[in-house]
Amino acid sequence: xxxxxxxxxxLFVLFGISFxxxxxxxxxxxxxxxxxxxxxIIYNSEYDIFGFQFGVQGASIxxxxxxxxxxxxxxxxxxxxxxxxxxxxxxxxxxxxxxLVGLNLDQVPEGLFNIVISDTTNTMHxxx
Numbered sequence: 001x002x003x004x005x006x007x008x009x010x011l012f013v014l015f016g017i018s019f020x021x022x023x024x025x026x027x028x029x030x031x032x033x034x035x036x037x038x039x040x041i042i043y044n045s046e047y048d049i050f051g052f053q054f055g056v057q058g059a060s061i062x063x064x065x066x067x068x069x070x071x072x073x074x075x076x077x078x079x080x081x082x083x084x085x086x087x088x089x090x091x092x093x094x095x096x097x098x099x100l101v102g103l104n105l106d107q108v109p110e111g112l113f114n115i116v117i118s119d120t121t122n123t124m125h126x127x128x
Contacts, residue, residue: 025097035112039103041067041083049093049100051086051118056103058110067101068093076101082114092120 022028025042033043035056043049051074060080069076069085072093076085085101093100103109 025099028097033100033112033115035103035109037108039105039109041100041103041112042098043093043100044097045093046095048095048120049117050120051084052100053082053084053114053116055082055113056105056109056111057081057113059105059107062104062106064101064103067099069101078103086118 022034022042023036025044028034028042028044030044030046033041033045035041039059041054052069061078061083064076064078064083064085072087072091073089074085074087074091074093076083078084083101083103
């Protein structure tokens with residue numbers, strides 16, 4: 001689906017531009033995500049999000065909770081550097097802007113890497 005691929009491409013390209021510069025999700029450029037110093041993963045998307053995976057650079061993940069992922073019933077799992085979120089019953093994080101998930105980190109993060117987003121057609125999109 002061309003639109004989904006464009007969304008994912010824009011998401012990854014704009015991430016680097018928006019990191020550390022934006023404090024509110026709705027102030028992000030459309031179709032982008034960012035990590036705040038407090039570990040909040042914020043997003044602004046015109047598309048529904050079915051699942052996600054990404055690594056956190058420069059900090060160890062202690063736990064993940066809250067945000068729109070938890071509100072819609074996503075299962076969110078972590079290890080010290082990777083976050084994985086998905087639904088076992090087919091719910092989605094609806095388009096819009098907000099906090100995707102909150103991370104408890106051991107220090108201020110540098111950014112995100114190896115971002116993988118699944119759209120509602122189960123198409124996987126990768127970015128390293």
